[in-house]
Every structure is written in C-alpha cells, then in structure tokens.
Amino acid sequence: MTRLVGGLESEPECAAPILGLATIARMVANGRDLEPLKTELLQKTARSDAGALLDLSIIERLSGNFESANRFQAAALQRSRRFQPPLAPKAIDPLRVLALAAPGDFMSNTPIEFLVEGREVALETLYLSPDDDFPSALPEHDVIFVAVAEMDANQTILEKIDGAMRASAHKLVNQPSLIVRLTRDGAWSLLHDAPGVSFPANARVDRERLVAMAKGEAPVHYPMIARPVGSHAGDGLRKIESAEAILAFLDEQSASQFYVAPFVDYRSGDGLFRKYRIVMIEGVPYAVHMAISKNWMVHYLNADMFDSEANRAEEAHFMAGFDAEFAQRHAVALAEAHRRTGLDYLLLDCSETRDGKLLIFEAGTAMVIHTLDSEVVFPYKRPQMEKIFDAFEKMLRGKAQGR
Numbered sequence: 001m002t003r004l005v006g007g008l009e010s011e012p013e014c015a016a017p018i019l020g021l022a023t024i025a026r027m028v029a030n031g032r033d034l035e036p037l038k039t040e041l042l043q044k045t046a047r048s049d050a051g052a053l054l055d056l057s058i059i060e061r062l063s064g065n066f067e068s069a070n071r072f073q074a075a076a077l078q079r080s081r082r083f084q085p086p087l088a089p090k091a092i093d094p095l096r097v098l099a100l101a102a103p104g105d106f107m108s109n110t111p112i113e114f115l116v117e118g119r120e121v122a123l124e125t126l127y128l129s130p131d132d133d134f135p136s137a138l139p140e141h142d143v144i145f146v147a148v149a150e151m152d153a154n155q156t157i158l159e160k161i162d163g164a165m166r167a168s169a170h171k172l173v174n175q176p177s178l179i180v181r182l183t184r185d186g187a188w189s190l191l192h193d194a195p196g197v198s199f200p201a202n203a204r205v206d207r208e209r210l211v212a213m214a215k216g217e218a219p220v221h222y223p224m225i226a227r228p229v230g231s232h233a234g235d236g237l238r239k240i241e242s243a244e245a246i247l248a249f250l251d252e253q254s255a256s257q258f259y260v261a262p263f264v265d266y267r268s269g270d271g272l273f274r275k276y277r278i279v280m281i282e283g284v285p286y287a288v289h290m291a292i293s294k295n296w297m298v299h300y301l302n303a304d305m306f307d308s309e310a311n312r313a314e315e316a317h318f319m320a321g322f323d324a325e326f327a328q329r330h331a332v333a334l335a336e337a338h339r340r341t342g343l344d345y346l347l348l349d350c351s352e353t354r355d356g357k358l359l360i361f362e363a364g365t366a367m368v369i370h371t372l373d374s375e376v377v378f379p380y381k382r383p384q385m386e387k388i389f390d391a392f393e394k395m396l397r398g399k400a401q402g403r
Contacts, residue, residue, distance in 0.1 A: 015124045015139065016051035016076075020085030021106070022113035022370075024058050029372040034059055050079035061105060069105075077103060081127045082139060085113055094122040095397055098141035101125050102148045102157045107366050109147040110174075110345070114370040115392045130156035134164040142400040145345075146174040149366035150182040151230055171399050178342045179365060184259045187363040190340045196333035198357040200261040204229065207256055214246040223263040228255035237297060239263055265296075266351045266359055273298050273351070275361070276318075276326070279369060280346045281391045282398075283338035287322040287384060288347070288369050290315040306377065316380040333358040344395060 027034060038059055044052035053076035060069035076083075087094060097116065101109045116123050124139055125147070138144075146161060148154050158176040165172055181190060184202040192199040205213075210226070212218035226249055227237040238249050267273055275298040277288035291303035292311045305311050318326065327334065329352075337348060337360075347367040351359040371385045 015082035015084035016049070016054070016080045018051040018083045018085055019055050019058075020083075020113050021058050021111060022117045023085065024055065025062065025114075025370070025372060028062055034063075045075075048079055050076045051083060053079065054083055066105070073103060077127055077129075081129075082124060083127075084122070084124045087122055088118045088120065090120065092120070094120045095393075095400060096122045096140060096142045097124070097145055097396055098139055098143070099123060099125045099145045099147040100161055101127050102154045103127060103129065104151075104153060106368075107149060108151065108154060109149055110145070110365050111368045111370075112145055112147050114368060115389055116396075117371075117389075119389065119393050121393065121396070128157050128160065130154075130160075134160045138170075143171045143173060143396050145396070146172065146176050146179065147365075148176065148179065150179050150186075150364060153230075155180060171402065173344045173396065173399050174365060175342070182341070182364050184261075184362065187341075187360075191337055191360060191363065194333060194336040194340060196330060196357055197336070197360060198264075198353045199360045200264050202259050202261045205258055205260055207250060207258075210246055210250055210258060210260075214243040216243070220246075221262060224260050225263050226258050226260045228253055229257040229259060230255075239296065263296075264353075264359065266353065267296075268352075269354075275299075275303075275349065275351050277367060278334070278348045278350060279388060280334065280338050280343075280348070281388070282344055282395050283335065284391065285322075285327050285334045286388045286391065287319045287326070288367075288388070289381075290318045312378065312380075319380055319384045329356065330358040337363065344399070345392070 024034075027037070038056065041049075041052040041056050041059075045056070053072050057069045057072035057076060060066075060072060097112075099109075099112050112123065112125075124141070126135070126139060128134070128148070130153075144165075146158075148157050148161065150158075158180050162176040165176070181187070183204070185204050188199050188202040191197055192201065209218060213220040223239055223241040225237060225239050226246075227235075231237065236253060236255070238245070240246055240249060271294075273293050273296055275291045275293075277300075279286050279288050289300055291298045291300045291305060292308070292314065293303040295302070303311075305315065338346065341363065343365065345365060347364055348360055349362045349367065351361070353359045369385065369388060371382050373381050375382055
C-alpha cells in the first residue's frame, strides 16, 4: 500500500480505473454523443468513484466547461491520486509505466495516454500536489515518465520530484530539473545561439513594463507579439504594432505577467506560413505535423489542412521525405537542441527562415501527438504516428532495462 504524506490518509492498493483522455477524445473525434456516458459516470460518483469523477473532468474540459472540469478533477483527486486507463487486450506481459502528473488542464502534463494507447504498456498515472510531500513509496513500476510539464503552477511539483529522484535508483524519463528550464525565455536562453537556429528573443514582463513600453518609457520594437504567461494554442496571443495596440491588449487581459517577442515574418516564397511540430525521442527527430495557413498565427486546427487537398499532399510529402530532407537540412540545429535541453522526450514547434535556419517558436513536453484524425482524409498520418509510438515505446523499454 502506498502512503501519501500530507495528502490522502492512504492510497488504495489499486489505481482507480478510468476510460482516460485518449479513449474519451477518440469518442469525441468519432462524433459519439457523450451524454449517456456522462449520465452513467454521474451515477457512479454517488458511490465516490474516483475514476468516474476524473473521466467527467475530461469530458467537461473537452466540452469547454472548464470550471466544472476543475471541480470534478479536484473531487477525484480527493479520493485517489492513482488512475489507470484500459490495458490493451493484446498485452500479455506489459511494461509498467508510472507517469507522474500534476493537477490542471491538458497542457499541465504530457498527454502520454495517446503515446502508449493500444500498446503492451500498463500505464498508471500518479497525481502529485504542490502542497503535499513526495510519496514515501511509489506504485510498482518498471520505469517512471515525468509527465509534469513546465508552467508556473508546476514548479514546486517538479522541484519535489527532482529532490526525490536524485537520491533514488528509479529509472526515469525526462529529468524534472531539465523540464523546468523550458519557460519561453528559458528555452530561448538555451537555444537562441545554437548553430543553425533562429529563435526570437522571448522576454517575460509585467503589466507595468508593457504600460511603460506604450508610453515610450521603455524600449520597444514593433511589430511584436505578446501573450499571457501560461497561455498556449494561441490563446491571448496578439500581434502588436503600436502603443495603442499595447493598451488595447492589456484591456482585454487579466494576467499580470506576459511574454513578448519580436514578430518574425516567416512566410514562404508563395506567401503562406508553414509551421512544423517535431518530436525528438532520445535525440532522433520525427515529424508530427505540418500546418499551412495564410495567417501568421498557425495552429493545426485553424490552418488550411482539412479543406485543402494540396496542403495535405504537401504534408504527406513532408512526412515521407522528412529523414532525407527536413531532418538533414536542420541536422546540426536539431542535434544541438537535444544536447542543450538534455531531454529524452522533447517537442519543438518551429518553421524555417528564408535563409535556411530552423526557426523555433517553442520547446516543450506537453504538445499532443495523436491518431484521432480521419484516416480517410489523412491516410498518411497513422503510419507516421505509429513510427513515433514505436520509438517512444522502445525508449521506455530501454530506460527500464537501464540503457
């Protein structure tokens, strides 16, 4: 039995079973009506079913109901800290992977469920709290994956994991002391002067500094981009071209801390913006996706990929020729990104400058890799994702064996 000091009086001997993020997200992607499932889960909560509460939090978050998602998650974590999604039917002697996670939204942790879905892996997630001591004992496992991602709210948890793991013999993927360095300004400090890399300077500033910029009392160069600290997927991200725009941006934001960076026009010769997601597994790069858009703020869901056969054909070519083309063009930059970050598992959102450098926007561990896209519309994606998942599982097994 695992004892959690300062949190629950005691952990149950087994993890609470859940459907989990990967299963529920696939239901949503397939157009399934989740109301009957919600009704069933709500009935289970009457019996204080921790797994049902966590699944409800996932459904609510996917539905955009963030307040209720947080309530359900908090209630789940009051009852248990250990959760386990379904084991693949074919798994006979699965690798036992313990993911250390933090409470929060989908960007708070690496979405590891997608990476091991359907594989011979028994995944268990242990949620930690910044208010509690690190557990004196952990569930049985073969390897630990630190899923906790870099963000302000997670700093204490990452520090506690680091302190506990330094003096232990646990086999670990992604050292927490390396994850904490991946703030936007921290990643810039690590990578901006790497050979073959272009990384716009990211600075963390408070509201007062932005007001001073607007008043001409602090240096500013237009255009620039600004976003609240902790925001992702373009939430709150703005291109700012004047003092008036700074003040308008502040009027619509309640945050006290922001990241600012110079705007880089990274359009290709045809006038379109191309943004790539690359994952590096033990230093080996793999293509995750390529998004093409007329707009500078490119995310896969708002890019012209679903409706453009030509764009999908280009993405298919990008994936098929990745090793011989993109990965070769940027071999030095990618190798240096791996060396400088030191992480076993790292993702880069990036593009290419007109003079051939790797233009890095963000380095992190929480970006999603999945197989939820339609195989009719995107027939080339699943083989590429399976290639990534194979490499990820191989890494886990190697770490478990001490390699």
